[in-house]
Amino acid sequence: MSTATAAGTSTASRLRLVVGRLHRRLRTEGGSDLSPLLLSALVTIEGHGPLRLGELAAREAVSAPTMSRALAALDERGVVTRTPDPADARSVLLTLSPEGERVLAEVRATYTATLQRRLDRLDPAQRHALEDALPALEALLAD
Template identity: 55%
Template sequence: MTGAAGARGGRDGAGLSAEAVVRLRLVIGRLNRQLTRASGHQDLTAAQLSALARVEQHGPLRLGELAAREGVTVPSLVRTLAPLTAGGLIARSPDPLDGRSQLLTLAPQGAEALARIRRERSALLTRRSTRLSARQCRELEAALPLLELLLDEPEEPEGPGEPAR
């Protein structure tokens, strides 16, 4: 089945239908790639961009704190941060509470890069949204809290035979 009726069909009372999951995944993936291309002249990987945004949101952070928030190992994060530090996007300073540690903060150049990328990606969505009717725009805006709920669930690995939580 296709269309809205097909997206609602096939449910067992919880969650999206298999077709709706596939469609949502494809839409999110394709839109993400298009947003990435909209700021294509950036030389940042997805991991680097995520680290920059996380430092902006939660900084100053110790390396281990940032690694935990990013869900990566410290050695992996060190490789991710090396070009950001060398490029002047991330600044390191001594931790006043622990002289052996350093704090990571967003450098002004990093803040400018994030702002530019966000502007370029927002411009793409703004242009695309002009193709929608006023009703469609309201419907999309009404769906945003639901999409945001998909972000809120903590990621817990599922073992074989374990039910999803």
């Protein structure tokens, strides 16, 4: 393995570890009682809805029965709305309810505040380095 390849692998490994741990800490400290799947499903419905259950399951890379159980939990909380699919009377379309919009806004605000408290502990040079790295990190999200 070349030195450049080893350095790239080390960077990738460190970044994976930091992002994963930071995400877990945000979830833990963020105070949301939504499981990662429930929260992800809400975000997906918000961004891509209205969706059928099968479409949501495919986007979340889970089986239809798993998504059906998740939707039952979301229904129980009143955060999704099911409406008949005009293209297929046997199907329903899922959208966020006003309560779902409120829950997502609250979770995002809590996660942002939690992350801000962590950023406030950094020295100015570290914060500046993170700000400079944001375009590169955002580019990693591009498909």
